Amino acid sequence: MNTADLGLPVDVPSTALFTDQYELTMLRAALKAGTAGRRSVFEVFTRRLPDGRRYGVVAGTGRVLDAVENFRFDAGVLRFLREHDIVDEETLDWLAQYRFSGDIWGYPEGEVYFPSSPIMRVEGTFGECVLLETVILSILNHDSAIAAAASRMSSAAGQRPLIEMGARRTHELAAVAAARSAYVGGFATTSDLAAGFRYNIPTVGTSAHAFTLLHDNERDAFRAQVDALGGDTTLLVDTYDVAEAVRTAVEVAGPELGAVRIDSGDLLLVAHRVRQQLDELGATDTKIVVTSDLDEYAIASLAAAPVDAYGVGTQLVTGSGHPTASMVYKLVARAESGEDGAPLVPVAKKSSGGKTSVGGRKWAARRLDADGYAEAEVVGTGPVPDALADRQLLVELVKGGEVVAREPLDAARDRHAAARANLPLSATQLSRGEPVIPTEYAHGGSGS
Numbered sequence: 001m002n003t004a005d006l007g008l009p010v011d012v013p014s015t016a017l018f019t020d021q022y023e024l025t026m027l028r029a030a031l032k033a034g035t036a037g038r039r040s041v042f043e044v045f046t047r048r049l050p051d052g053r054r055y056g057v058v059a060g061t062g063r064v065l066d067a068v069e070n071f072r073f074d075a076g077v078l079r080f081l082r083e084h085d086i087v088d089e090e091t092l093d094w095l096a097q098y099r100f101s102g103d104i105w106g107y108p109e110g111e112v113y114f115p116s117s118p119i120m121r122v123e124g125t126f127g128e129c130v131l132l133e134t135v136i137l138s139i140l141n142h143d144s145a146i147a148a149a150a151s152r153m154s155s156a157a158g159q160r161p162l163i164e165m166g167a168r169r170t171h172e173l174a175a176v177a178a179a180r181s182a183y184v185g186g187f188a189t190t191s192d193l194a195a196g197f198r199y200n201i202p203t204v205g206t207s208a209h210a211f212t213l214l215h216d217n218e219r220d221a222f223r224a225q226v227d228a229l230g231g232d233t234t235l236l237v238d239t240y241d242v243a244e245a246v247r248t249a250v251e252v253a254g255p256e257l258g259a260v261r262i263d264s265g266d267l268l269l270v271a272h273r274v275r276q277q278l279d280e281l282g283a284t285d286t287k288i289v290v291t292s293d294l295d296e297y298a299i300a301s302l303a304a305a306p307v308d309a310y311g312v313g314t315q316l317v318t319g320s321g322h323p324t325a326s327m328v329y330k331l332v333a334r335a336e337s338g339e340d341g342a343p344l345v346p347v348a349k350k351s352s353g354g355k356t357s358v359g360g361r362k363w364a365a366r367r368l369d370a371d372g373y374a375e376a377e378v379v380g381t382g383p384v385p386d387a388l389a390d391r392q393l394l395v396e397l398v399k400g401g402e403v404v405a406r407e408p409l410d411a412a413r414d415r416h417a418a419a420r421a422n423l424p425l426s427a428t429q430l431s432r433g434e435p436v437i438p439t440e441y442a443h444g445g446s447g448s
Helices: 021-033 061-069 075-083 089-096 126-130 133-157 172-185 193-199 209-214 218-229 242-253 267-280 296-301 386-391 409-421
Strands: 039-046 103-106 120-125 162-164 234-236 259-262 287-290 309-312 327-335 344-346 362-368 374-381 395-399 439-442
Touching (some): 061 395, 120 126, 126 327, 133 172, 133 296, 172 193, 218 234, 218 242, 234 242
Parallel strands (some): 162 309, 374 439
Antiparallel strands (some): 039 120, 103 120, 362 374
């Protein structure tokens, strides 16, 4: 059984009100003007990466597909809109029948992206597309920000596994999405059971300091945990004196003790001391897990330490300083008229302050160098050059309102690992820098 189909209470019956009111007022005005049915193309992109980041990570695509399917104006939602006089009766009647019937193309989940990459393209009537702006952006902006932080952390960790443990540091529903995004970005497990249930992510967890403090002494606490969970458990050793706790842990569990966790202090120094002590006690296979406000920089600083796994919370679920990917959802083309088959014309906002955009229905491809590594993100309108035809990035996600590209979360996780490995080596540097490859524009026809 696919656990995504089980239906946790973390899901809501309808995503229709994950919407800014101005989308409904635009719909109301477009219905009155007779333009709501005009064929339109919207695109999701970001004008720039967060300061210092070398690449972005697409995450949340699967959640977007769920949100589009669940975008329904049921009786309760319509009643709310009517009672608060948000839209008129004509618009309410239109909303009552709403079902997205258009097409959605996008970068597959786990793929990397760069400034101006057309991460998602939504095509259909103006009315049905404009309503999806907020829910699509809220998912992609949050999930992509978390996945980018996770990717940097997993790159810094190398082959050492990462545990997502940030549920207590964010909104309870955001925590589930964050765990999902962290898994896409390279984390191995999560402490959040809702994420494990909803998305089949492996879960882990043993005990906190409270369990040690509950008992009269550390030995009693360790004995209780080992009796319940076996010697392969992970014992928390920094409640009182670390050296004494390690000695007691091995005495209680034996040299087959699974792991010890360190949650405070100078992690580099303490990890070396604990490793030496474990080895001297014969617990040479006992692993060391470190936690305590880690980010990618702290993880990188521990590369030479005898650490076997990292647990990350606050910095992960807040995007390690960049909690949003700053993506936007813009109309880039619309039909000349409301007539069937009317050609598309490119449209774009013109403004100062870095908020300009490029009109036209776009494609994207990644050009490779002679060694097979990415050297440029090419974005264009009109015909795709033959040399890039087999390097196109957008895939069909929704066709005629039906989802056509659902996939296991592990597919997105594997895709990200491959996409990151295909970037120049400097992509994994944590120092500040520009995007690891440039974005180039190839202008063509009208974008119809």
